[in-house]
Amino acid sequence: MGLTVLSRYLRRHRLVALDTSIFIYQLEANERYIHLANEVFTWLEKDDSRAVTSTLTMTELLVGPYRNADDQLVDEYFALLSRFPNLAWIAPDLEIADIAARLRAQHRLRTPDALLAATAVRAGATGLISNDSVFRRVPGIECLILDELL
Numbered sequence: 001m002g003l004t005v006l007s008r009y010l011r012r013h014r015l016v017a018l019d020t021s022i023f024i025y026q027l028e029a030n031e032r033y034i035h036l037a038n039e040v041f042t043w044l045e046k047d048d049s050r051a052v053t054s055t056l057t058m059t060e061l062l063v064g065p066y067r068n069a070d071d072q073l074v075d076e077y078f079a080l081l082s083r084f085p086n087l088a089w090i091a092p093d094l095e096i097a098d099i100a101a102r103l104r105a106q107h108r109l110r111t112p113d114a115l116l117a118a119t120a121v122r123a124g125a126t127g128l129i130s131n132d133s134v135f136r137r138v139p140g141i142e143c144l145i146l147d148e149l150l
Helices: 002-012 020-027 034-044 055-067 072-079 094-107 111-125 134-139
Strands: 016-018 053-056 085-090 125-130 141-147
Touching: 002 034, 002 125, 002 141, 016 111, 020 034, 020 055, 020 094, 020 125, 053 094, 053 111, 055 072, 055 085, 055 111, 085 111, 094 111, 111 125, 111 134, 125 134
Parallel strands: 016 053, 016 125, 053 085, 125 141
Antiparallel strands: none
């Protein structure tokens, strides 16, 4: 049932923002979430699919490999993710910083979450996939929580 809900969600949105957790589940083949992460990344490979994430996501993804001095894994993550089809990596700029500050002030988000939400807002995403319900506080974006699909 969870895959059906996820598939419908992905078809409903022309642009979806992806939280760091989705990448982690995919890259680490997390047993609990891999079937859902696979669905997202399979969808993303289709020509009519589009997703965005913040470059902050890459920062979060690389902490573990750098902590473990695993430069090969760092290179693999960059090679795989930086060229993934239909995925835009958006760096914070002054407009995103302003939107993030507003979201943080109004909805009590942590800075990393506010930056991802601001990236989604600026890009025009109507959906955001995460495992953190804090994103439900952001108006105008339908947040899908993976734990609720299990």
